Amino acid sequence: MPLLNFSGYGRRVLRMLFGAGVTARSRASSVTADVQSTVAPAGKAGKRPGTVAGGRGKRVPQGKPHAGRERSRNGAALPLGGAGTPEPRGGPALRGDATPASPYIGLPSRAYWRSGVAERSPLNPGDLYRPRFAVTRDMQIATAGSCFAQHVGRALRGAGFKVLDAEALPDAVSDDVANRFGYRLFSGRYGNIYTTRQLAQLLDEVEGRFTPALPVWRRGDRFFDAQRPGVEPDGLDSEEQVLDHRQRHLARLRPVFAEADVFVFTFGLTEAWTHRVSGTVYPTAPGTIAGSYDPEIFAFHNYNTIEVLRDFERFRTALKAINPNVRFLVTVSPVPLTATATDAHVEVATCYSKAVLRAACGMLVARHEDIDYFPSFEIITSQNARGAYYEPNMRSVSPMGVETAMRLFLRAQGVDPAAPAPAPKKARGRPRQRTVADRSDDVQCEDALLDAFAR
Amino acid sequence: MTRITIIGNSHVAALKVAWDAMAADHPGIEVDFFAAPGRYFRRFRLLDGLTFGLPVAARIDGAVLDASGRAEVDLSQADHVIWAGYFWPWDAVVGLMLDFDIDGLREIGASQVLSRAAFDAFCGDIVKKVTPPPEWLNWPWPRLILLPAPMRSADCLASRSARFRVCRLLASRPAGARETIGAFMDVFAGSMRAQGIELVAQPKETLLPNGLSAPRFSRGARRILDPTASTEDVTHMNAEYGKLQLREVLSRLALPERPPTQAGPLDSTAPFPVAGRLDPAARDRQRDEAHQRHALPAGVVAAIGDVSPVRGSARESRVAPGTRGETNSGDVVGEDTPPEAFA
Numbered sequence: 201m202p203l204l205n206f207s208g209y210g211r212r213v214l215r216m217l218f219g220a221g222v223t224a225r226s227r228a229s230s231v232t233a234d235v236q237s238t239v240a241p242a243g244k245a246g247k248r249p250g251t252v253a254g255g256r257g258k259r260v261p262q263g264k265p266h267a268g269r270e271r272s273r274n275g276a277a278l279p280l281g282g283a284g285t286p287e288p289r290g291g292p293a294l295r296g297d298a299t300p301a302s303p304y305i306g307l308p309s310r311a312y313w314r315s316g317v318a319e320r321s322p323l324n325p326g327d328l329y330r331p332r333f334a335v336t337r338d339m340q341i342a343t344a345g346s347c348f349a350q351h352v353g354r355a356l357r358g359a360g361f362k363v364l365d366a367e368a369l370p371d372a373v374s375d376d377v378a379n380r381f382g383y384r385l386f387s388g389r390y391g392n393i394y395t396t397r398q399l400a401q402l403l404d405e406v407e408g409r410f411t412p413a414l415p416v417w418r419r420g421d422r423f424f425d426a427q428r429p430g431v432e433p434d435g436l437d438s439e440e441q442v443l444d445h446r447q448r449h450l451a452r453l454r455p456v457f458a459e460a461d462v463f464v465f466t467f468g469l470t471e472a473w474t475h476r477v478s479g480t481v482y483p484t485a486p487g488t489i490a491g492s493y494d495p496e497i498f499a500f501h502n503y504n505t506i507e508v509l510r511d512f513e514r515f516r517t518a519l520k521a522i523n524p525n526v527r528f529l530v531t532v533s534p535v536p537l538t539a540t541a542t543d544a545h546v547e548v549a550t551c552y553s554k555a556v557l558r559a560a561c562g563m564l565v566a567r568h569e570d571i572d573y574f575p576s577f578e579i580i581t582s583q584n585a586r587g588a589y590y591e592p593n594m595r596s597v598s599p600m601g602v603e604t605a606m607r608l609f610l611r612a613q614g615v616d617p618a619a620p621a622p623a624p625k626k627a628r629g630r631p632r633q634r635t636v637a638d639r640s641d642d643v644q645c646e647d648a649l650l651d652a653f654a655r
Numbered sequence: 656m657t658r659i660t661i662i663g664n665s666h667v668a669a670l671k672v673a674w675d676a677m678a679a680d681h682p683g684i685e686v687d688f689f690a691a692p693g694r695y696f697r698r699f700r701l702l703d704g705l706t707f708g709l710p711v712a713a714r715i716d717g718a719v720l721d722a723s724g725r726a727e728v729d730l731s732q733a734d735h736v737i738w739a740g741y742f743w744p745w746d747a748v749v750g751l752m753l754d755f756d757i758d759g760l761r762e763i764g765a766s767q768v769l770s771r772a773a774f775d776a777f778c779g780d781i782v783k784k785v786t787p788p789p790e791w792l793n794w795p796w797p798r799l800i801l802l803p804a805p806m807r808s809a810d811c812l813a814s815r816s817a818r819f820r821v822c823r824l825l826a827s828r829p830a831g832a833r834e835t836i837g838a839f840m841d842v843f844a845g846s847m848r849a850q851g852i853e854l855v856a857q858p859k860e861t862l863l864p865n866g867l868s869a870p871r872f873s874r875g876a877r878r879i880l881d882p883t884a885s886t887e888d889v890t891h892m893n894a895e896y897g898k899l900q901l902r903e904v905l906s907r908l909a910l911p912e913r914p915p916t917q918a919g920p921l922d923s924t925a926p927f928p929v930a931g932r933l934d935p936a937a938r939d940r941q942r943d944e945a946h947q948r949h950a951l952p953a954g955v956v957a958a959i960g961d962v963s964p965v966r967g968s969a970r971e972s973r974v975a976p977g978t979r980g981e982t983n984s985g986d987v988v989g990e991d992t993p994p995e996a997f998a
Contacts (some may be wrong), residue, residue, distance in 0.1 A: 367767055369777070370754070372747030377780040381773045434772050441758060441770075448768050 317584050323600075325579050325608045332565075332572035333527060335462055335613050337361050337622065342387040342460035346394050346468025348533040348576065348597065350385045353464070355606035360621030363387065364460060366452040382431030387460070388453045391428035394468035395503060396511035396560075397481045402427070403518050406453045413478035416442045417491030424490035426482055435490065458522050465512075466576075467557040468533045470503040471541055471549070485541070500541045502552075508560040516568070528571040530564060532557045534580035536595050579605045657908075659686045660733035660797075662707060664693035666740025666804055666891060669876065673897025681905070689728040693740070701790050705730040705797075733797045735908060738787075741801040747781050748839045749821050749866070752832060760838055761831030774835075778842040786850065793851035800907070801847060801854045802900060806836065808873035809863055811889040819889075825866055832866030833859070855907055858899045861892070872896035 309315035310327045320326050335341070341363045343353035357363045364387040369378050382389040393399050404410035405427075417426045422435030423442045428449075436442050457463075473485045476499045487493040503511075512530075519526055532554060540549035558577060565573045580589045580601045587594070589601025607617040661670055667690035674686050689707070691699065701707050708727025730736050755769040756762050769777070786792075791799060811819040812826050825832055840856035847854040861872045872895055877888040892900075 368754075370747055370750040372744055372750065372781050372784070373777045374780050377776050381770075381776065432770055432772065436770055437758070445768055445770070448766060451766060 317582065320584050323585060323588060323604065325582075325604050326584070328575045328579055328582075329608055329612045331612050332569075335361070335529065337615075339461035340364050340459055341462045341464060342456050343464045344386050344388075344390065344393050344399060345464070345466030345531070346392050346533040346535065348468070348531070348535055349392075349464065349466035351597070351602045351606065352466060352531065352576070352609075353386060355602070355610070356464075358621060359610050359615050359617065364456050366456045367449070380433060382428065387456045389428070389431055389449055390453070391430050392468065392483055393465075394483055395470070395472045395481060396465075396467065396508050396515060397472065397503065398427075398483055399465065400511045400515040400518065401481055402453075403457060403515055406450050406457060407518065407522070413475040413480040414491075414497070415446065417486065417489075419490040422490075426486075426491060429484055429489040429491075454522075457519055460523065460526055462527050462529055463519065464529045464531070466531045466533050467508070467561060468535070469537065470508065470553040470556050471537070472501050472503065473498050474501050475499075502542055503556065505556045505559045505563070508556055509563050512560065512564060516564075516571075526570075528564075528568075529574055530561050530571060531574045532561055532577040534577045534589075534597055534601075538595065574609055576605045576609075579608060657684045657735070658733045659684060659735045659737060660689060660728060660730055661686060661737045661739055662689045662699075662728070662730075663737075663739035663741070663802075664690065664696040666802075669892040669894060669897035670737075670739055670802075670901055671897070672894040673901050676894060677898060677901060684905075687728070687733070689725065690739075701730075702727060730797060735798045735800060737800045737802060737904060739802040740804045741785075743785050743803045743843065744781055745804075745806060745836075746821055748778065748836065749825050751777060752835050752866075753821070753824050753828070757831070757835060760835045763828040763830050774838070775842055778839045779846060781839075782843050782846045786846065787852070791852070798908075799852045800904060801852055802904070803840070803843070803854065803856060805857050805872075805892050805896065806862060806866060806868045808870050808887075808889040808892075809865065809867040810870045810873060810887055811867070814889075822867060829863075829865035833862045833864050836862065836866045853907065855900070855904050858896075858903055861896055861899060868892065868896075872899075 304311075316326065337360050339362065341353075341356055341361055343349050343356070343363060345352075353363050365384065366387055367383060367389040369383050373383075375384055378384045382391055385391070386393075390402060393402065401410055401412070405412065412427055415426050416439045417424045417429060419435060423437070423439050424432065424435045425442050425446050427446070432445075436445065472481050472483075474481045476497060481501075482498075485493065486498050516528065534554075536550040537546055537553060540546045542549050542552075544552070554577065561573050564571045579585075580597055582589075585601070585604075589598055589604065590596065591598050610617045661667055661674075667688060671688050671690075674688075678684075678686070690696070691709075695709070699707060699709055702710065706727050707730050708725070751757070751769065751774065752761060754765060755767045755774075756765045757769045757774045758771045760771065760774070787801075807819065807822050809822075809826065811822050837856070837859065840854070844854040844856065857868070861868055863869050872892050873889060874887055874893065876891040876893040877884040877886065
């Protein structure tokens with residue numbers, strides 16, 4: 201019984217995979233074999249694994265990922281396990297009988313859904329991440345992004361990495377209280393930065409190239425920084441006070457941007473609220489924490505991939521100008537939207553948002569050697585996890601999910617997550633110690649306030 | 656007769672010498688001192704009910720500075736228990752003061768600024784870490800009063816010791832320091848009051864604008880106790896300080912004090928609570944009446960809120976012996992008062 205119906209959609213897939221010059225029938229068997237991971241076990245050389253057209257070869261035993269062609273971390277093909285020389289990736293290899301082999305034959309088990317996901321034991325994050333460059337404990341790391349980025353920063357701190365903190369508090373203040381006022385969440389007290397536009401805008405503001413429109417929002421008789429309304433839960437006494445706080449905040453940030461060896465950014469949202477005239481983007485909708493919504497002044501914008509890409513490119517260029525050696529580690533937040541301002545269902549809007557952000561990350565990684573992507577989104581949302589990495593609200597990432605993702609990151613970086621972190625050294629900023637597992641509700645998410653508006 | 660038991664570390668000495676000079680003016684008050692050097696005092700516990708002392712296993716000769724050599728004291732016999740020299744993390748508070756301007760309190764040109772709300776929240780968080788263990792909270796009787804250890808004397812500024820570096824930094828940028836420490840104490844007092852404890856902060860007149868204790872309240876602290884001492888003590892305060900603090904405490908307790916020029920017996924109608932040997936209901940009634948008739952000054956109420964008597968069965972809810980936490984007592988930086996003070 202065929203696994204795929206090659207009429208219609210299946211045929212188009214095959215054409216995409218193998219080109220238009222082959223018949224669906226002649227390739228169907230190979231694909232079927234690949235989908236089933238029907239490759240010959242290693243050691244049975246003499247016959248290239250999986251090249252038996254139409255045959256149902258033996259599946260790769262679990263735990264033997266090198267049975268077929270394996271690739272090194274830099275992508276170079278490794279020799280087959282006793283099966284001969286490596287095969288170029290550019291196209292189907294020709295065997296002695298000149299029958300073209302599929303490029304999907306003989307790949308490591310991680311390359312196939314069945315062996316890489318379906319047959320992976322539940323909650324095993326697998327081999328989803330291979331670092332493009334090392335992140336070491338002697339590097340200075342800056343973090344920013346959506347609320348999920350808070351987990352990244354905490355995990356890195358807990359593992360003894362030097363996460364910069366431009367606005368450090370004395371240790372006598374506990375994390376919970378510090379977090380409530382925006383401290384110790386990221387490398388600066390800028391709150392959640394959900395969009396790449398806001399990230400680029402922040403750096404421009406730090407560098408004196410940009411002044412946000414309507415920088416102070418009100419709620420009753422209290423005043424809030426429109427660019428980080430969550431850091432003072434009750435606001436401040438006056439507009440002047442807000443502006444003074446902001447200027448000092450910005451002054452503290454420049455060293456973070458200038459001195460970071462690695463800049464970690466978690467892409468969070470595509471939906472944002474902007475100032476119609478100036479284009480200033482805000483992290484929250486006016487009227488959510490403070491301010492009031494006036495459609496004549498504010499506009500909703502849902503960024504597309506090109507815009508996200510362009511904004512991050514702009515940020516990267518600006519950051520490189522003051523910190524030429526900085527590298528980037530980007531992630532996509534697995535946290536769905538709390539609410540959407542589009543006409544779409546929130547689930548559809550979430551999918552759009554994450555797809556845009558993920559695509560932008562992929563394009564960035566393809567364009568720049570100094571950008572690496574950590575698949576936290578894939579780890580948390582994996583079908584293999586069967587939703588276990590989410591809280592019952594199906595939105596918040598559970599502590600187990602956070603820990604799984606960050607353990608995978610640390611292991612991939614050669615750090616034993618279970619080993620005690622080395623004693624912190626005094627560095628610029630203040631590396632802080634905390635365990636990898638942090639409660640998900642520790643995370644400060646302004647967008648969660650949108651729940652208050654849910655019908 | 657009102658019975659007051661003062662417990663604590665070496666900071667009790669200033670109160671002891673002050674009381675020796677004041678006692679004659681307060682014939683209706685009986686004060687019992689039970690103190691030990693900080694390194695020992697921090698091992699003291701509520702042993703059983705309100706019996707306070709060193710656990711038997713930890714008893715060491717010379718650990719207790721009580722004149723009668725007691726190793727424990729029954730606090731239930733007192734109407735008021737004063738815990739003097741109570742540890743508080745002044746260096747953490749000063750740490751905030753050195754790194755930040757604080758809205759409405761302190762403007763020193765720091766690169767960072769704290770909102771007043773954040774400062775209060777951070778103070779509240781710091782205070783939580785020095786709250787007495789549960790068995791000390793919400794006593795129906797006697798009333799528990801904390802006297803935080805005083806700030807270092809400004810005489811420490813002459814020292815080059817790293818131990819006083821924070822003080823030197825504080826003194827180098829004094830703007831609003833005293834007010835900021837006062838704001839911390841307001842938070843401290845409010846937090847304690849919510850748990851049935853009254854906190855009486857260091858008298859404002861003993862603090863310099865830079866937040867350190869005025870030297871005149873510390874000089875001679877050591878020589879009073881040890882006439883042969885050749886050095887000053889920047890940690891402990893002298894009898895003058897002790898008098899100010901005791902007067903502040905007595906005023907909070909609404910206890911009468913004979914005017915200096917007036918001779919004769921105390922006003923027998925003075926409405927202070929007399930307790931300890933009354934049945935609990937009568938004792939509660941008297942206490943409530945006394946509180947109602949003697950409202951605290953408005954400034955005190957603003958700082959610590961309304962001090963209503965706390966009812967409840969805290970004694971029954973105290974944790975079992977052996978499960979109590981540290982008492983957070985003792986001044987680990989200071990030198991301990993010589994035992995001669997209690998001889």
